[in-house]
Amino acid sequence: MATGFGVRDSGLAEAERGDAGDAKSEAGAGKSGGSVVAFANPASPVANAAGEAVADYLKQHESKSLLRFITCGSVDDGKSTLIGRLLHDTQRLFEDQLAALDADSRRHGTRNGQIDFALLVDGLAAEREQGITIDVAYRYFGTERRKFIVADCPGHEQYTRNMATGASTADLAVVLVDARKGLLTQTRRHSYIVSLLGIRHVLLAVNKMDLVGFDQAVFEAIVEEYRELAAKLGIDHVQAVPLSALEGDNLTARSDATPWYRGPSVLEHLETVDVARDRAELGLRLPVQWVNRPHQDFRGFAGTIAAGSVRPGDEIVALPSGRRSRVQRIVTADGDLAQAVAGQAVTLTLADELDISRGDVIAGAAQPAQVADQFAAHLLWMDANPLLPGRSYWLKIGTRTVTASVTEIKHKIDVNTQAQLAARRLELNEVASCNIGLDQPIAFEAYRDNRELGSFVLIDRQTHATVAAGTLDFALRRAENIHWQPVDVDNAARARAKQQKPRCVWFTGLSGSGKSTIANLVDKQLHALGHHTFILDGDNVRHGLNKDLGFTDADRVENIRRVAEVAKLMTDAGLIVLVSFISPFRAERQLARELFGADEFVEVFVDTPLEEAERRDVKGLYAKARAGKIPNFTGIDSPYEAPESPELHLATLDDDPQALAQRVVDYLRG
Numbered sequence: 084m085a086t087g088f089g090v091r092d093s094g095l096a097e098a099e100r101g102d103a104g105d106a107k108s109e110a111g112a113g114k115s116g117g118s119v120v121a122f123a124n125p126a127s128p129v130a131n132a133a134g135e136a137v138a139d140y141l142k143q144h145e146s147k148s149l150l151r152f153i154t155c156g157s158v159d160d161g162k163s164t165l166i167g168r169l170l171h172d173t174q175r176l177f178e179d180q181l182a183a184l185d186a187d188s189r190r191h192g193t194r195n196g197q198i199d200f201a202l203l204v205d206g207l208a209a210e211r212e213q214g215i216t217i218d219v220a221y222r223y224f225g226t227e228r229r230k231f232i233v234a235d236c237p238g239h240e241q242y243t244r245n246m247a248t249g250a251s252t253a254d255l256a257v258v259l260v261d262a263r264k265g266l267l268t269q270t271r272r273h274s275y276i277v278s279l280l281g282i283r284h285v286l287l288a289v290n291k292m293d294l295v296g297f298d299q300a301v302f303e304a305i306v307e308e309y310r311e312l313a314a315k316l317g318i319d320h321v322q323a324v325p326l327s328a329l330e331g332d333n334l335t336a337r338s339d340a341t342p343w344y345r346g347p348s349v350l351e352h353l354e355t356v357d358v359a360r361d362r363a364e365l366g367l368r369l370p371v372q373w374v375n376r377p378h379q380d381f382r383g384f385a386g387t388i389a390a391g392s393v394r395p396g397d398e399i400v401a402l403p404s405g406r407r408s409r410v411q412r413i414v415t416a417d418g419d420l421a422q423a424v425a426g427q428a429v430t431l432t433l434a435d436e437l438d439i440s441r442g443d444v445i446a447g448a449a450q451p452a453q454v455a456d457q458f459a460a461h462l463l464w465m466d467a468n469p470l471l472p473g474r475s476y477w478l479k480i481g482t483r484t485v486t487a488s489v490t491e492i493k494h495k496i497d498v499n500t501q502a503q504l505a506a507r508r509l510e511l512n513e514v515a516s517c518n519i520g521l522d523q524p525i526a527f528e529a530y531r532d533n534r535e536l537g538s539f540v541l542i543d544r545q546t547h548a549t550v551a552a553g554t555l556d557f558a559l560r561r562a563e564n565i566h567w568q569p570v571d572v573d574n575a576a577r578a579r580a581k582q583q584k585p586r587c588v589w590f591t592g593l594s595g596s597g598k599s600t601i602a603n604l605v606d607k608q609l610h611a612l613g614h615h616t617f618i619l620d621g622d623n624v625r626h627g628l629n630k631d632l633g634f635t636d637a638d639r640v641e642n643i644r645r646v647a648e649v650a651k652l653m654t655d656a657g658l659i660v661l662v663s664f665i666s667p668f669r670a671e672r673q674l675a676r677e678l679f680g681a682d683e684f685v686e687v688f689v690d691t692p693l694e695e696a697e698r699r700d701v702k703g704l705y706a707k708a709r710a711g712k713i714p715n716f717t718g719i720d721s722p723y724e725a726p727e728s729p730e731l732h733l734a735t736l737d738d739d740p741q742a743l744a745q746r747v748v749d750y751l752r753g
């Protein structure tokens with residue numbers, strides 16, 4: 084399970100996270116296509132051969148450490164040339180690709196018949212044109228000392244999301260700067276995202292030094308400015324290298340052109356930099372991927388150790404339940420282990436029968452992870468539809484999926500300047516500091532301490548698209564301090580006293596569709612029959628409880644959230660509540676539904692075509708909206724998402740209000 088910030092839409096990350104020596108899974112990812120490129124276009128027949136070759140290659144190099152890094156910068160900065168040359172100079176290019184490259188270079192006549200390394204990388208552009216989605220291209224190469232996976236992310240502003248995807252598993256970022264231009268807005272943006280994603284090592288490649296005469300002063304001025312930026316962003320380790328990627332100066336070996344420079348070449352630094360995080364110090368963290376129960380006598384909890392280490396006999400605590408036990412065995416396909424450490428996939432058996440399921444975390448009892456359901460977090464929004472606070476999404480963290488909503492956008496962050504800006508919603512590629520609330524507690528770790536247990540994605544519940552990636556900053560303590568107050572007269576007792584089944588009858592439809600008219604008739608009939616009812620009408624509630632809300636999408640989400648909560652209180656009091664709000668979004672109607680018991684919520688779609696509602700125009704609002712005097716009017720310039728499977732579908736063109744109301748009453752009393 085991939086757990087990095089936003090990595091889940093990349094096929095590679097799924098396979099390659101954490102298991103540095105697992106040649107098979109890396110190669111498998113190379114073959115799987117999607118956004119993964121291992122030397123060759125994955126859609127071509129060459130790709131399979133490439134995948135197998137990568138497998139062979141990685142197998143040979145299994146014992147070496149793996150460095151994952153990301154390159155930030157644009158083609159103009161020389162990024163493509165840098166990567167192309169690294170691949171070439173480390174001689175991990177495939178012969179056929181090299182031959183094709185040679186032919187391409189001749190055909191394009193670039194670089195005086197020499198190989199144009201940028202073509203290696205720019206080949207991806209063609210793949211994009213063929214409709215193959217490549218957000219991030221992963222390439223593999225290796226030297227005698229190390230093997231590498233480089234995530235190459237497009238540099239343009241709209242690609243923030245892709246960069247986050249590539250950076251999620253990287254330990255180091257190569258930030259390219261053109262020596263003639265110095266730090267640009269883009270450099271600041273990339274560095275900010277790098278820091279947001281917890282990358283602590285930057286190789287600042289000051290490229291095109293040949294064009295400034297390998298001038299030491301130019302290099303040093305840029306380095307000084309960058310160090311200031313890095314310090315502000317909390318990037319601890321910066322190694323600056325004066326470079327000419329085109330000519331190869333200081334790329335794989337130190338160059339005579341910069342006698343004043345005593346540091347390593349780019350490749351030397353990549354080969355030797357120590358990026359190990361002190362994961363073992365954290366204590367054991369094993370997010371349970373599945374419970375292995377082949378027969379009565381064996382019950383094992385399988386997953387990849389995210390942090391720390393474990394030995395038989397260790398005391399553990401299952402989270403979020405807090406139940407304790409001891410490790411009995413560490414089972415693997417190759418036999419039992421005396422110890423397992425972060426990155427290893429294992430199955431633990433325990434001394435006691437604990438009720439642990441997928442999504443739980445087994446932690447060392449001495450240093451357990453925290454458990455909470457309210458967080459301060461950073462979010463990177465990755466969807467074309469904006470984030471609306473209050474809307475409920477699925478939040479996937481480690482192996483657990485829960486329901487979550489952003490309770491507050493504290494501020495959004497300008498990724499170019501890091502300025503904090505007020506915001507009520509978040510658009511594609513925007514980053515914000517938020518508060519998030521979950522429907523149940525989870526085990527977690529702050530992202531700066533543990534990327535696996537501190538990063539999550541948000542998933543749209545209707546479309547199932549990944550809409551955001553996030554990092555947990557810290558827990559908000561609210562959950563621990565607010566408890567449910569027990570009451571002696573329970574809901575069932577109240578319902579019995581009123582001799583009715585409490586319900587929430589939810590009328591939804593366009594303005595002027597007939598919600599109020601029908602709800603009113605239903606109310607009258609039920610009342611006459613001795614029922615205890617109450618009407619919550621949009622127009623009315625907006626005069627009081629919701630008078631601070633307008634008609635933007637975000638305000639409508641909050642409007643419905645509040646009225647759903649009020650309706651819930653009323654059914655708890657034993658009433659039949661008739662809610663009559665446009666409630667244009669499926670997501671919020673679903674949220675409302677989930678507050679109630681299975682047959683307590685009755686969705687009534689008051690179905691009137693827009694033309695008819697507009698013809699009726701009871702309040703003259705459609706005419707005003709058409710005249711541009713009411714912005715965000717439902718059906719005109721604000722969407723209405725019709726229910727897909729309401730309990731009742733009332734077509735107002737087919738029947739009169741009285742007959743439709745009767746159908747509702749019959750349903751409720753049936």
Ligand SMILES: Nc1ncnc2c1ncn2[C@@H]1O[C@H](COP(=O)(O)OS(=O)(=O)O)[C@@H](OP(=O)(O)O)[C@H]1O
Binds near residue numbers: 599640713714
């Ligand atoms: N921009 C815009 N769009 C839609 N409706 C508007 C707007 N501005 C004012 N009104 C009036 O507000 C009533 C809808 O409020 P609701 O609270 O039901 O709307 S929503 O559920 O939050 O979408 C709605 O009442 P009904 O006609 O009873 O539906 C309108 O009278």
Ligand SMILES: Nc1ncnc2c1ncn2[C@@H]1O[C@H](COP(=O)(O)OP(=O)(O)O)[C@@H](O)[C@H]1O
Binds near residue numbers: 594596601734
């Ligand atoms: N079959 C029908 N059902 C409901 N209302 C109807 C029907 N036919 C005509 N109408 C008229 O349509 C209008 C609906 O307005 P209203 O109930 O205020 O709608 P909403 O509350 O959805 O904005 C009323 O004037 C009502 O008399």
